[in-house]
Every structure is written in C-alpha cells, then in structure tokens.
Amino acid sequence: MEQTTRHYPYQVLTAEEYEIAYRKSIDDPEAFWGDVASHFAWRRKWDNVVTSDFTVPRTEWFGNARLNIAENCLDRHLNTIGNRPAIIWEPNDPDTHYRSLTYKELYKKVCQFSYVLRNNGVKKGDRVCIYMGMIPELAVAMLACARIGAVHTVIFGGFSAQSIADRLQDAKAEIIVTADGAYRGPKSIPLKDVIDDALPVCPFVKRVIVCTHLRNPVSMIKGRDVWWEDEIKKVETQGWKHYAAEEMDAEDPLFILYTSGSTGKPKGVVHSTAGYMVYTCYSFVNVFNYQPGDVFFCTADMGWITGHSYLLYGALLSGATSLMYEGIPTWPDAGRMWNIVDKHKVNILYTAPTALRSLMSFGREPLADKDLSSLKVLGTVGEPINDEAWQWYYKEIGKERCPIVDTWWQTETGGIMISNMAGITPAKPTYATLPMPGVELVLVNEKGHVLPGNDVSGILCIRSAWPSLLRTTYNDHEKYYRNYFAPYPGMYFTGDGAYRDENGLYRITGRIDDVLNVSGHRIGSAEVENAINMHTGVTESAVVGYPHEIKGEGIYAYVVYEKPVTDADLIRRDILQTVSRVIGPIARPDKVQFVSALPKTRSGKIMRRILRKIAESDTTNLGDLTTLTDPTIVDELTAGRIE
Numbered sequence: 131m132e133q134t135t136r137h138y139p140y141q142v143l144t145a146e147e148y149e150i151a152y153r154k155s156i157d158d159p160e161a162f163w164g165d166v167a168s169h170f171a172w173r174r175k176w177d178n179v180v181t182s183d184f185t186v187p188r189t190e191w192f193g194n195a196r197l198n199i200a201e202n203c204l205d206r207h208l209n210t211i212g213n214r215p216a217i218i219w220e221p222n223d224p225d226t227h228y229r230s231l232t233y234k235e236l237y238k239k240v241c242q243f244s245y246v247l248r249n250n251g252v253k254k255g256d257r258v259c260i261y262m263g264m265i266p267e268l269a270v271a272m273l274a275c276a277r278i279g280a281v282h283t284v285i286f287g288g289f290s291a292q293s294i295a296d297r298l299q300d301a302k303a304e305i306i307v308t309a310d311g312a313y314r315g316p317k318s319i320p321l322k323d324v325i326d327d328a329l330p331v332c333p334f335v336k337r338v339i340v341c342t343h344l345r346n347p348v349s350m351i352k353g354r355d356v357w358w359e360d361e362i363k364k365v366e367t368q369g370w371k372h373y374a375a376e377e378m379d380a381e382d383p384l385f386i387l388y389t390s391g392s393t394g395k396p397k398g399v400v401h402s403t404a405g406y407m408v409y410t411c412y413s414f415v416n417v418f419n420y421q422p423g424d425v426f427f428c429t430a431d432m433g434w435i436t437g438h439s440y441l442l443y444g445a446l447l448s449g450a451t452s453l454m455y456e457g458i459p460t461w462p463d464a465g466r467m468w469n470i471v472d473k474h475k476v477n478i479l480y481t482a483p484t485a486l487r488s489l490m491s492f493g494r495e496p497l498a499d500k501d502l503s504s505l506k507v508l509g510t511v512g513e514p515i516n517d518e519a520w521q522w523y524y525k526e527i528g529k530e531r532c533p534i535v536d537t538w539w540q541t542e543t544g545g546i547m548i549s550n551m552a553g554i555t556p557a558k559p560t561y562a563t564l565p566m567p568g569v570e571l572v573l574v575n576e577k578g579h580v581l582p583g584n585d586v587s588g589i590l591c592i593r594s595a596w597p598s599l600l601r602t603t604y605n606d607h608e609k610y611y612r613n614y615f616a617p618y619p620g621m622y623f624t625g626d627g628a629y630r631d632e633n634g635l636y637r638i639t640g641r642i643d644d645v646l647n648v649s650g651h652r653i654g655s656a657e658v659e660n661a662i663n664m665h666t667g668v669t670e671s672a673v674v675g676y677p678h679e680i681k682g683e684g685i686y687a688y689v690v691y692e693k694p695v696t697d698a699d700l701i702r703r704d705i706l707q708t709v710s711r712v713i714g715p716i717a718r719p720d721k722v723q724f725v726s727a728l729p730k731t732r733s734g735k736i737m738r739r740i741l742r743k744i745a746e747s748d749t750t751n752l753g754d755l756t757t758l759t760d761p762t763i764v765d766e767l768t769a770g771r772i773e
C-alpha cells in the first residue's frame with residue numbers, strides 16, 4: 131500500500147498512533163472525542179462530552195451542543211470542495227448514462243426538497259418514511275429530513291406491504307417519500323403499489339410524495355399523493371433559495387432503522403445526531419484510510435445501516451465521493467461490479483461476503499478484461515467472511531496490493547466497532563482484528579464473568595458508551611434495556627460470540643441468539659415463524675439457520691401441518707408466498723420440512739439445538755435427548771431431512 135498522508139487532524143497513520151489513540155480514547159474519552167468533535171461545524175459547543183449510565187440506561191454525547199448534520203455533510207464543504215462529486219450514481223441499466231452530483235449540486239437539491247417537505251407539512255421531530263430504490267433522490271430525501279429536523283425511517287425495497295405497515299404504525303409516520311418503482315437487476319419493484327397496499331391500515335398517513343423513475347402507471351389519490359417533480363417545480367417558481375438548516379440538539383433523534391431481534395417484531399433502533407456524526411466520520415476516515423479524491427464504492431442498500439453510515443453520512447461528512455449503484459452485482463452479467471470499478475476508477479470497495487462468494491463462483495472470466503488497478507482498499511461487512519472468499523478477494527481483486535478491512539458492527543452500534551485500519555494496523559484473514567478507538571471490548575461467559583487473557587472464546591460485550599451507540603428503541607425504552615443492558619449488567623450485549631487469539635485479535639464467530647444472518651441480512655427466526663404460522667393449515671413451526679455456500683446462512687423451516695400433507699411442493703410454495711407477503715421475499719425459507727411434531731422439552735420449549743444439528747446434517751451427536759417429551763420424533767426428523 132502506498133504511503134498515506136494525514137488529511138484529517140484525527141487521521142491515524144501508523145500502528146503506534148493507533149495504540150496511542152486507543153489508549154487515550156479509553157483513559158480520557160472526554161479529551162479524545164472532544165478533540166475529534168472540534169473539527170465539525172457547531173452552532174453551540176457542548177457542555178459535557180459524555181454522560182452515560184448503562185444501568186438506567188441513558189447515554190448522552192456532546193450534551194447541550196447544537197448543530198445540523200446535513201449542514202456538516204454539505205454546507206461545511208461548499209467553499210473548499212464544492213465542485214467535487216459527492217455522489218456518483220451508476221444506474222441499473224449499463225447503457226443508461228450515469229449521473230454525478232457535486233457537493234454544490236447536492237446541497238441545492240437538498241435545500242429544494244427541504245422546502246418540499248416543509249410545504250407538505252413536515253415539521254421538526256416528525257417521522258418521514260422513505261421507501262425508494264437506490265437513486266440519488268433517496269439520498270436527497272434523507273438529507274432534507276436531517277436538514278429540517280425530521281426523523282427519517284428508510285425501509286428496504288425488499289420488504290412487503292405488511293412489513294411497511296408495521297413500521298409506519300410503530301413510527302406513526304404521516305409522510306411517505308417513495309418512487310413509482312425501482313430497478314433491481316432484471317426485475318422492477320412497483321414501490322408505489324406496495325405502499326398503496328400498506329396504506330388501508332395506516333389512515334394517519336397524510337401525504338405520499340412520489341418520485342418518477344420507471345414511469346410505470348401508478349395510482350395517485352387526490353389530496354394524499356403528489357409527484358416529487360411537481361412539488362420541486364412549485365419551489366423553483368419562487369426562485370432558488372438557501373434553506374436554513376434547523377438547529378438541532380446533539381441528542382435529537384436523526385433516524386429510526388428497524389432491525390430484527392430474537393422477538394417476533396422488528397425493533398426501531400434510534401440514532402441521535404451529534405455522536406453519530408462524529409463517530410461515522412471518524413471511523414470512515416480511519417478504517418478505510420480515506421484520502422481526499424478517492425472514490426468510495428459501498429455496495430450496501432440504503433435500507434440497511436451500512437448504507438446510512440458509510441454510503442451516505444460517513445462519506446459525505448468526510449468530503450468523500452460516494453458511488454451509489456442502483457442494481458445488483460451480477461446483472462446483466464457477473465462482470466458488472468468489476469465494470470463499475472473500472473469505469474469509475476473506484477479506490478475503495480466495501481461489500482459483503484455473500485456478494486464475494488457469489489462473484490467468486492463465476493471464476494476468472496468476468497475479471498479478464500477489467501482494469502482494477504485503481505483499487506487501494508477492500509472492505510467487507512455484515513457476516514463472517516470465510517477464508518476462501520477472503521483469499522479470493524485479496525488475490526484476484528486486490529492483486530495482493532490492497533489491505534482488506536473486515537469490519538464488525540451492527541445496526542445498533544451505528545458505526546464500525548472492530549476492524550483493522552487499512553494499511554495501518556495488521557489484517558488477519560477471517561478476523562475483524564482490533565477494536566476502534568473508543569470501543570472497550572470484553573468477552574464474558576454465560577454467567578457474565580469477564581474472561582481475561584488471550585486465546586479465549588466468549589460472548590462479546592462492550593463495556594462503555596461510544597458516540598454512535600443507539601439511544602433507545604422507538605416507543606419502548608424498556609425493550610432497549612432488556613435487549614442490550616439487562617443480560618450482562620453494566621455492559622452492552624452484542625448478541626455475537628467471538629474468539630480473541632493469542633495476540634488479542636478478535637474473530638467473530640456469529641450470533642448466539644435466534645437471529646439469522648442470510649446474505650448479510652438480519653432476520654429473526656421468530657419473525658419467520660410468525661409468518662409461517664399465519665398460513666392456513668399450519669399448526670406450528672420452528673426456523674433455524676444452516677450453513678449455505680453463497681448466502682452464509684440459509685433458512686430451514688420445520689412445519690407442523692394440521693392435515694396429512696398430500697402435495698408437499700405445492701403447500702411449500704404457498705407457505706413461501708405467505709412469508710413473502712408478511713415479511714418480504716428476503717425471509718423466504720430455503721427448505722421446508724413437514725413434520726408431525728417439534729422436539730420439545732416437558733416444559734414445552736422447542737429444542738432448537740437438535741433442529742440446527744439436523745438442518746446442518748450433523749446427526750451423529752445430537753446430545754442429551756432425555757429431556758424430550760417424545761424422543762422418537764428425532765428419528766422422524768432425521769429421516770425426513772431436506773437435502
């Protein structure tokens with residue numbers, strides 16, 4: 131890797147500097163984060179850097195400071211890098227021309243759309259639901275919400291009308307921003323139709339703003355639905371005007387993002403303004419070793435936290451050029467991602483192991499005529515990366531020149547918690563390696579005792595607050611406490627297991643709860659079970675994960691059906707359709723096995739350990755079966771296992 135230069139006052143340049151930064155961040159977090167924060171634009175500086183108590187639980191960063199994050203993303207850069215591309219947008223169709231928006235252009239669009247939101251009745255603190263494909267207007271809508279102080283909640287395009295309705299009801303979002311549709315590879319998603327299907331149970335929705343993209347026919351209800359373009363025209367007739375960004379409190383909520391846990395309903399993770407801003411920017415610059423002018427390509431969808439924190443906020447706060455791609459990596463062919471890297475001279479590529487495994491399966495041919503020499507740093511996120519995919523990424527894509535950063539974090543953590551810093555601290559295949567400054571990791575056993583020393587495995591917890599920690603779960607602070615702080619008092623519980631090697635480097639071993647990680651998407655097994663149980667004829671079900679070559683984890687469902695199953699394939703497909711309707715296509719089980727009963731203990735608890743082993747085809751050691759009400763069920767399950 132080339133020699134790097136410090137372009138940001140808080141940019142770490144050597145392993146020694148990392149050590150010093152880490153020490154300082156733990157010994158004196160006030161001084162450390164106060165120093166990083168001083169490089170942003172504040173309307174009012176803070177009284178206290180941090181006050182936090184995990185037993186309440188309550189955390190505040192930069193108490194009483196006033197600021198606006200959109201102003202920090204855009205206005206702050208206008209005089210220096212106003213003409214640098216902020217977003218390069220690569221469309222789904224390779225023959226459609228790409229779009230590039232400079233910081234100045236993006237700022238203007240955001241100001242205009244801020245007026246549109248205001249004209250449509252949106253006020254500070256209101257929740258705005260955004261359900262759009264990966265088009266620049268999505269970024270504009272998010273930043274305009276932040277500019278006027280509204281709380282955005284972005285919903286991934288793969289969720290169903292029912293899932294949208296659940297989220298709208300929880301967030302009480304009265305305004306929706308959507309599009310007439312989205313392209314995703316060979317398919318298109320009728321976004322507005324899906325919204326229309328959600329709205330009959332959400333009568334509180336007052337306005338739907340629809341951006342045209344596909345220009346497919348859509349229904350537009352008088353008094354409720356308006357076109358994005360018409361609303362912009364109304365603003366334009368009044369002439370171009372700067373929109374004065376709303377002054378926000380450091381702890382005002384910035385967004386809600388729904389994510390799956392071990393209960394049946396997704397929870398609304400709430401991130402606040404100042405801490406999130408400081409941490410996403412700091413981690414962006416340092417993990418990716420960002421150098422001004424670099425083109426950063428994050429392949430995540432904006433509907434997930436990676437899109438929020440690095441494709442959008444972290445990148446723009448750092449003045450980076452962020453490449454936003456509408457489509458999927460394998461369309462129209464398996465060389466598309468490499469075409470994009472070549473065409474836009476991408477310097478930093480940030481993607482998921484699932485995408486790598488899928489691209490790897492096409493062999494070398496799609497790489498043959500692609501120039502990947504612009505690449506400097508490679509990153510992965512979302513799930514454990516297996517050694518084979520890591521080696522392929524390093525050799526075939528990075529040509530053994532580019533450090534790989536394996537970044538571990540979560541929707542709840544807001545930013546990267548464990549990662550090497552590209553070219554600065556050591557990488558180790560399949561290891562996320564070291565905690566970021568400000569992150570105090572601990573491994574505990576099931577009783578909550580801290581496991582000291584190295585070469586040890588345990589449950590991963592974090593001991594003290596970092597700036598981008600989620601502040602609550604929307605509408606339910608008690609749930610926040612129960613999920614994250616009650617399991618191991620005084621610590622944040624991640625839900626993941628980890629191994630710390632002999633040199634103190636961390637390797638994530640995966641979830642220890644009932645959360646599945648399918649293609650890097652987080653899905654609660656209870657959510658899938660609830661959806662399956664809604665299907666007529668289903669008595670009960672149990673869902674577990676099993677190793678899947680491309681997706682990392684696949685979904686295996688055991689279903690008890692009330693009548694004898696005569697046409698298993700047809701019923702299976704019906705059940706998949708129900709899951710698609712209730713949650714969305716991303717939650718469809720890969721395998722469905724019909725069984726006469728589930729293995730349960732006398733107290734009625736499903737023994738998932740057995741179900742997992744059978745799904746993994748590891749039936750040699752099923753462990754103690756004596757607590758089962760009916761041990762003979764195990765033979766039936768094993769015999770009927772779906773290959």
Ligand code: PRX
Nearest residue numbers: 511512513514536537538539540541638652
């Ligand atoms: O199990 C961990 C896995 O993804 C979970 C968080 O999922 P989500 O909130 O959807 O956020 C994903 C993007 C940040 C974690 O609890 N995970 C995330 N990154 C890694 C990972 N597992 C192993 N290695 C990683 N680098």
